[in-house]
Amino acid sequence: MLTRRQLLKTGVAGAAVLGISRLLYGPWRPDAPYEVPKPHQFKVLDAQSRTALAAIARVMLKGALPRDEAEFETALHAAVLGCDTAIAGLPGAVQDEVKELLTLLSGRFTRRWVAGVSSAWSEASEAEIAHFLSRWRFSSFLLLRSGYQALHQIVFAAWYGNPQAWVGIGYEGPPEFVKGYWHA
Amino acid sequence: MPKDVIAEGLASGKWDVRDAAQFMQDQMLEADVLIVGTGAGGGVAAEILSQAGLKVVMLEEGGLNFASRDFKLKEADAYPQLYQESAGRQTKDKAITILQGRAVGGSTTVNWTSSFRTPPTTLQHWQQHYGLADMTVAAMAPWFGKAEQRLNVIDWQVESNMNNRVLAQGADRIGIHWSKIRRNVNGCLNLGYCGMGCPVNAKQSMLVTTIPSALQQGATLLTHVRAERVLLEGERAVGVAGVAMDSGGLYPNGVRITVKAKTVLLAGGAINTPALMLRSELPDPYARIGKRTFLHPVNISGAIMPFKVEGWQGAPQSIYSDHFLDTLPVDGPIGYKLEVPPLHPVLTAITMSGFGEKHRSLMARFDRLQVILALLRDGFHEGSQGGTVGLKSDGTPQLDYPISDYVWSGLRHAYLTMAELQFAAGANRVMPIHEDVSAEGYASWAEARAGIQSLPLEALRAKIVSAHVMGGAGMSTQPQDGVVNSEGRFHQLDGLYVMDGSVFPTSIGANPQLSIYGLVARNASLLAASLTGKQPDWPLMPKMQ
Numbered sequence: 119m120l121t122r123r124q125l126l127k128t129g130v131a132g133a134a135v136l137g138i139s140r141l142l143y144g145p146w147r148p149d150a151p152y153e154v155p156k157p158h159q160f161k162v163l164d165a166q167s168r169t170a171l172a173a174i175a176r177v178m179l180k181g182a183l184p185r186d187e188a189e190f191e192t193a194l195h196a197a198v199l200g201c202d203t204a205i206a207g208l209p210g211a212v213q214d215e216v217k218e219l220l221t222l223l224s225g226r227f228t229r230r231w232v233a234g235v236s237s238a239w240s241e242a243s244e245a246e247i248a249h250f251l252s253r254w255r256f257s258s259f260l261l262l263r264s265g266y267q268a269l270h271q272i273v274f275a276a277w278y279g280n281p282q283a284w285v286g287i288g289y290e291g292p293p294e295f296v297k298g299y300w301h302a
Numbered sequence: 303m304p305k306d307v308i309a310e311g312l313a314s315g316k317w318d319v320r321d322a323a324q325f326m327q328d329q330m331l332e333a334d335v336l337i338v339g340t341g342a343g344g345g346v347a348a349e350i351l352s353q354a355g356l357k358v359v360m361l362e363e364g365g366l367n368f369a370s371r372d373f374k375l376k377e378a379d380a381y382p383q384l385y386q387e388s389a390g391r392q393t394k395d396k397a398i399t400i401l402q403g404r405a406v407g408g409s410t411t412v413n414w415t416s417s418f419r420t421p422p423t424t425l426q427h428w429q430q431h432y433g434l435a436d437m438t439v440a441a442m443a444p445w446f447g448k449a450e451q452r453l454n455v456i457d458w459q460v461e462s463n464m465n466n467r468v469l470a471q472g473a474d475r476i477g478i479h480w481s482k483i484r485r486n487v488n489g490c491l492n493l494g495y496c497g498m499g500c501p502v503n504a505k506q507s508m509l510v511t512t513i514p515s516a517l518q519q520g521a522t523l524l525t526h527v528r529a530e531r532v533l534l535e536g537e538r539a540v541g542v543a544g545v546a547m548d549s550g551g552l553y554p555n556g557v558r559i560t561v562k563a564k565t566v567l568l569a570g571g572a573i574n575t576p577a578l579m580l581r582s583e584l585p586d587p588y589a590r591i592g593k594r595t596f597l598h599p600v601n602i603s604g605a606i607m608p609f610k611v612e613g614w615q616g617a618p619q620s621i622y623s624d625h626f627l628d629t630l631p632v633d634g635p636i637g638y639k640l641e642v643p644p645l646h647p648v649l650t651a652i653t654m655s656g657f658g659e660k661h662r663s664l665m666a667r668f669d670r671l672q673v674i675l676a677l678l679r680d681g682f683h684e685g686s687q688g689g690t691v692g693l694k695s696d697g698t699p700q701l702d703y704p705i706s707d708y709v710w711s712g713l714r715h716a717y718l719t720m721a722e723l724q725f726a727a728g729a730n731r732v733m734p735i736h737e738d739v740s741a742e743g744y745a746s747w748a749e750a751r752a753g754i755q756s757l758p759l760e761a762l763r764a765k766i767v768s769a770h771v772m773g774g775a776g777m778s779t780q781p782q783d784g785v786v787n788s789e790g791r792f793h794q795l796d797g798l799y800v801m802d803g804s805v806f807p808t809s810i811g812a813n814p815q816l817s818i819y820g821l822v823a824r825n826a827s828l829l830a831a832s833l834t835g836k837q838p839d840w841p842l843m844p845k846m847q
Contacts, residue, residue, distance in 0.1 A: 128646030181662030200378075207382035208390070209552055211694050230844075251657060255737055263762040264396040271390065271652045278647040278665075279378030289614065289647055292375035293493060296501045300306060300370035 161206040166224035173239035200276025307368035316516040322546035323526040333359035336563035341408020342818035343802030344569035345508025347826040352519035354830035364405035373499035377648040380498035381487035394702040401769040407509030414618040415485040417455040418812035425631030433779035449819035453486040453506040463616025472727030478625035496803030532582040539566040539798035569802040576691040576774035585794040592691035596809035597768035598677040605718035605729035614647030636712030638676040640811040660741035676716030681808030721750040735765040774805035790825040
């Protein structure tokens, strides 16, 4: 059974692979980071992780994100910010695991060879990302399945924790009268 | 205007409540009894020992959150604020997600109020296999009665919400018995948000009952303190060293807290208590600490009903079926209890499998979603040894709970029962929560039966959760069989007691809060009598209410 140590090992292997890739492909250039209106709002996610998560959230939340283009971008930004808040609220050891996962996803070489996404996250097609998610979801490696589950949990918690996401699911939020209960 | 017992108590100036997140320098306190943890065990013990005239200090890792100020009924706030690891605590391989409280009141602040006495079959098993001769049904009944009286455990007379009614209806139609769940509430408004902290103080959690009462008796409560080590002098526990945490409860703020006490009582819950014992490197000659930790592993079945369910409204749990506990021998194939969960957007969305438009199409029918849970009774059979609590490299706890074939086979059986029941209750579609079940689920019981028979039962394909952690510092008469005796006293040292769900030698086979209240009431009363020479009288109705 695969364990966290093996995740670390994958991370280490990933780093080694990364080193080789630099020799082969020349100086390291990150994928273009996801542009966000106020990057300083982010507590834990760096530009690379935000880019990866935004691409993944776009696919995971398909059908839930608004269709209107301007609203779409605002909503996607809120989702990525929500992921940041969710991750920042985890205990250190768990946060480190999530960050390892995001580092693995955003590294150019590991993105290609571990996630199987050959385009940069900002350019990857919906089909390519969906394929990656499905591959991890049904992988025979427990480790990759846990990676998928972590993404699933973070993205959906971030999205549905936001009252604006409740439109269209028949839920109107907590009862209003409670707000005045103690000060009636 | 309603009065919030916590806000009033704090305002009275009589309570000694200190938030360690605000401390600027190291602190040293003294107590007759130090209690680590303020959940079901710590709360009851704090009240009984304070009433006995002992100086009690309580340490709580979480914060003091209360209804009139903090409980806003939003999952995004409540989970990081009130739960261990933002409600996402997981077993080592991440296959099981565990809901456990972390706040003043512990899990009782966020539980769903279901109140069951320890089932007679469980007590009998403990007598036969762990020598716990003093834990007969007759001997324990008065203690459960006292706890029920203190915490207002009542028959719930309000009509069940639709989510629960479907369980009753389906059970009738497939010919299995069901009953109503008793609840520890007083003035419940039937809102359905118990899991985010009761906004009107109706839930009779430790937060609004025993802890205010202990504070009124002169106990001291320190919040945002993580207990690091039990301090020893020779063969005796003499206190606890802890660290103050930041207000988010995530990082130590550099301040150290030392509490010296004549008696140390551990009540941090069945993951944190064994972890504290392990960090303290307590003598453990038979390597029992952290072993046999049980979870009531839960699998889940969703159904789309032809009518509105709106599972976020109303008392979350009011109906249960013990058919598969009562009709299966306790040491036979693993039995399970059927209940339903409250349905709120975040927990529902992260539980439903799949992504993209398929996931969304399920969420679009959120108001018609009905969900059943099967809670498996683990720990009664050699095929169910439970899990082991260990430590991560940073000293925080980690539970390794491998799911055995014996448990998997019970999970498959439970999927079948739940699907049959939901179709019998009129479901249009049923979806066992498993990655290999399509988002549309099954359209008929026949299809579901065939599909479930061939589901691959593997970690992180089947969604498994838990809200009940038990064991890890189990009771036994013989030191080689457990960690504490039936009175909660640690076998290996003087002055150290465990009074929480860690002491159960198996799972309970029912939601455990009342089992903890009753047993701890007995053991804390025995301890109070031995420390003071007087028999405590509990419950006294506190003067302040």
